[in-house]
Amino acid sequence: MQNDLVAALDIGGTKIAGALVDGTGRLLARAQRPTPAREDGDTVMAAVAAVLGELAQDARWSAASAVGIGSAGPVDASAGTVSPVNVPGWRDYPLVDRVREVAGGLPVTLVGDGVAMTAAEHWRGAARGHTNALCMVVSTGVGGGLVLNGRLHPGPTGNAGHIGHISVDLDGDACPCGARGCVERIASGPNIARRALENGWLPGPDGDATAAAVARAATAGDALAQASFDRAAQALAAGIAATATLVEIDVAVIGGGVAAAGEVLFAPLRRALGNYATLSFVQELAVRPAQTGTDAGLIGAAAAAWTPSGAVRESAAEPTAS
Structure with missing residues (x-):
């Protein structure tokens, strides 16, 4: 389990952050772009693709088994769409399908940013x-x-x-x-x-x-x-x-x-x-x-990717950020 690796995305109105996260919660590689929140939906998606593209340049990308996304909401995980209040260009935007295409067909799990933070705090933090x-x-x-x-x-x-x-x-x-x-x-x-x-x-x-x-x-x-x-x-x-x-x-x-x-x-x-x-x-x-600070969205998105059924991921080691 501690050798597992997933890609995580934390998408908000200000920034789009990405990381490769291992099974202990460590962030092994990072990428980030400003969110072009006032632009059209495809422009925002291009920033997401740029983050994933930077992560894909890391030699460890080939070991990633899935992608987890924590996004500003509302989200519709059942449909794979997002409609963030502060990103007007995304209304019922098919984010899961678009990310799957960019990520070469990897499985993608979508949750709201509050749920991602919850997953992080329950796995590695104060809960x-x-x-x-x-x-x-x-x-x-x-x-x-x-x-x-x-x-x-x-x-x-x-x-x-x-x-x-x-x-x-x-x-x-x-x-x-x-x-x-x-x-x-x-x-x-x-x-x-x-x-x-x-x-x-x-x-x-x-x-x-x-x-x-x-x-x-x-x-x-x-x-x-x-x-x-x-x-x-x-x-x-x-x-x-x-x-x-x-x-x-x-x-x-x-x-x-x-x-x-x-x-x-x-x-x-x-x-x-x-x-x-x-x-x-x-x-x-x-x-x-x-306790998980500014990395909560990434840690939680990774946890959601590993356990889309909602089960809690356990690990004895403490996470560290590189």
Whole structure:
């Protein structure tokens, strides 16, 4: 098993990353291109092909047995198509077929990026050893995935666990998905920054108005900045508690750029969770930061390629990145 090798793709609105990944989770070769997100679908696919082409130049490519893809969504794993919100040129785009052609006919497994992150964290990260878990990416958007009864649970289309579009404020702001008061509309990085600015927070002299800048201000004691993170934490807590109550998860793992704020996010999140996760069977729910970092999408896409049925891949060795 430790000699297995697959190609992995992590496709988002900003970058397309690829790697050859072995059976211990090590990334043996890497390639990356910017995502031409505002171009037509074939131009975006050309960037994917360029990443695969660079990986194919590695002498180890011939040992690859499959390709795993973690893509921004929505995805439809049953049809092999993707329609990422932030890549307008891809609507019902036949990504699996196109990647299979470029990869010389190798088997291809497609999952959403939240599911890929979940596979990575359950295999190599903070959810390892847990039978029932929710793993979340909180960044430009908010996505997630589930492990139930020890198995990855992507759902029929690969979108199960998409917690970012649970409504936690029934009369809240309209979300681009068409609903109102979604977790993403409150807790994503751009919305943390937007709310802080609307409430009177002022960026520093450099004009940086990102969620990272809001986090730095909150760490320094800025009450308006902290209030925006507190509101994001409340929304995340409500969504996590609802999920836990529904399917009895025992750990929630949070990664992504917003999670890098550390205790600015996690301290109010744990407090708020106590107000929502009140039933006896969810009171011990743990919240942990993710451990697989920026490689989560690649590690998870590889895990999905090895175990498309959802079974969890086990390995004793710790992964390292080359």
